[in-house]
Amino acid sequence: xxxxxxxxLGISISVIITMALFILLYNLRRPSPGFLRKMALEMVxxxxxxxxxxxxxxxxxxxGYIFLVGRExxxxxxxxxxxxxxxxxxxxxxxxxxxxxxQKIVKLRDSLPYSTLAARVVGRxxxxxxKMILINRGESDGLRVGLPVMAxxxxxxxxxxxxxxxxxxxxxxxxxxxxxVLLQESRAQGMLQGAxxxxxxxxxxxxxxxxxxxxxxxxxxxxxxxxxxLPLGVVRSASKKEADLFQRITxxxxxxxxxxxxxxxxxxxxGDSK
Amino acid sequence: xxxxxxxxxxxxxxCLQTMIANLLFSGKLVVELSLLMVLSAGFHLTWVKGGIxxxxxxxxxxxxxxxxxxxxxxxxxxxxxxxxxxSPRVYAEKIPFIMIFVGLCSLVEGLLVIVFYRxxxxxxxxxxxxxxxxxxxxxxxxxxxxxxxxxxxxxVFSHAGTTRSAERSAIGRI
Numbered sequence: 001x002x003x004x005x006x007x008x009l010g011i012s013i014s015v016i017i018t019m020a021l022f023i024l025l026y027n028l029r030r031p032s033p034g035f036l037r038k039m040a041l042e043m044v045x046x047x048x049x050x051x052x053x054x055x056x057x058x059x060x061x062x063x064g065y066i067f068l069v070g071r072e073x074x075x076x077x078x079x080x081x082x083x084x085x086x087x088x089x090x091x092x093x094x095x096x097x098x099x100x101x102x103q104k105i106v107k108l109r110d111s112l113p114y115s116t117l118a119a120r121v122v123g124r125x126x127x128x129x130x131k132m133i134l135i136n137r138g139e140s141d142g143l144r145v146g147l148p149v150m151a152x153x154x155x156x157x158x159x160x161x162x163x164x165x166x167x168x169x170x171x172x173x174x175x176x177x178x179x180x181v182l183l184q185e186s187r188a189q190g191m192l193q194g195a196x197x198x199x200x201x202x203x204x205x206x207x208x209x210x211x212x213x214x215x216x217x218x219x220x221x222x223x224x225x226x227x228x229x230l231p232l233g234v235v236r237s238a239s240k241k242e243a244d245l246f247q248r249i250t251x252x253x254x255x256x257x258x259x260x261x262x263x264x265x266x267x268x269x270x271g272d273s274k
Numbered sequence: 275x276x277x278x279x280x281x282x283x284x285x286x287x288x289c290l291q292t293m294i295a296n297l298l299f300s301g302k303l304v305v306e307l308s309l310l311m312v313l314s315a316g317f318h319l320t321w322v323k324g325g326i327x328x329x330x331x332x333x334x335x336x337x338x339x340x341x342x343x344x345x346x347x348x349x350x351x352x353x354x355x356x357x358x359x360x361s362p363r364v365y366a367e368k369i370p371f372i373m374i375f376v377g378l379c380s381l382v383e384g385l386l387v388i389v390f391y392r393x394x395x396x397x398x399x400x401x402x403x404x405x406x407x408x409x410x411x412x413x414x415x416x417x418x419x420x421x422x423x424x425x426x427x428x429x430v431f432s433h434a435g436t437t438r439s440a441e442r443s444a445i446g447r448i
Contacts, residue, residue: 013321016326017348017351019329019350020329020332020347021344023343024344024348025346027342027343028342028394036333040334040337049288051286150356200398270299
């Protein structure tokens with residue numbers, strides 16, 4: 001080296017500092033990237049890419065983890081909110097359905113030429129040999145044995161027994177139930193007897209009468225229990241056999257006993273003691 | 275060759291610190307590992323080799339960070355000279371000293387950058403002292419002992435022109 005040894009260090013450091021200062025001042029005046037900077041970026045770029053790739057994967061995993069940590073709390077909160085809303089939805093749906101049913105009951109009440117009393121079904125015993133339901137009205141509400149009970153769109157049965165605040169209703173599908181009825185089109189008379197799960201059977205209809213499936217059956221008003229014209233069901237099938245005196249007619253009741261929740265009890269006219 | 279590998283290592287550290295900043299702090303804070311390297315170099319490398327190393331590292335950081343070329347090159351060079359000046363006079367193995375020294379250097383570096391931008395480009399970066407430079411200085415200060423130890427155990431600066439032991443033994447410890 002041409003430089004004296006004792007000055008070499010100081011001069012080298014000064015050169016480096018001067019270079020740094022020069023680059024800084026030069027780039028301050030000339031903001032566009034210089035050759036050195038471009039070259040550095042070009043050289044470092046592949047290295048950065050090589051490091052970036054695995055770190056990018058790591059970053060994704062990390063961000064995914066952070067994301068999940070945040071989402072876990074969100075999920076918990078949303079699940080709770082969802083349960084709460086579902087509960088409210090069920091409540092409102094139930095209320096809506098009840099309103100619809102009550103609307104139908106009200107329509108039925110308005111359509112009937114009798115005074116009625118609405119009651120709620122509070123019990124049922126479908127598995128027993130008797131097909132009955134329990135309603136939340138009794139003698140204190142003016143109910144008595146034998147009063148017809150209706151639901152949308154037809155007759156349900158009649159009151160079998162009453163206490164002060166509840167009454168038991170014998171459904172028309174009970175085998176002990178016998179109602180004098182008319183076929184709405186042919187006006188043929190018959191006896192509608194309960195047949196449990198299969199609905200009802202219409203008895204004592206002459207083979208000479210042409211009965212069609214789908215024909216509506218209404219109460220005849222005979223027997224003194226049910227007023228005339230209350231809808232009961234439709235003919236499901238009718239068959240005539242040589243050996244029989246009468247037709248064999250199966251009837252589907254209008255009202256599905258399993259789905260009854262509110263009913264209307266037809267009240268007797270004032271002064272009617274029957 | 276050893277010295278070239280040190281430069282390569284410095285480049286990787288700069289790349290890594292940018293990635294780590296993005297990964298952990300979404301780019302808001304930079305754990306300036308390159309400053310740790312520069313200060314560590316001040317305790318281990320010779321004047322010339324260390325000076326060149328810090329100059330190149332600073333210049334690369336300028337390129338990476340998009341700052342004015344030469345800014346970090348000059349700052350790193352200044353910090354290297356400071357560390358080099360301090361190194362024979364202190365016992366640099368003490369953890370509290372390393373933490374405080376590095377933390378202060380990081381803070382001063384931030385202030386220098388602010389002052390530079392204010393004077394040269396009329397940009398007000400002063401509001402970032404509290405939310406960027408101070409936490410950055412604390413983090414770097416806290417990490418410094420571990421990284422100094424790591425650099426030593428990886429023998430980053432060995433065989434690249436170390437002079438520390440000779441100088442320190444000549445001047446003595448504080």
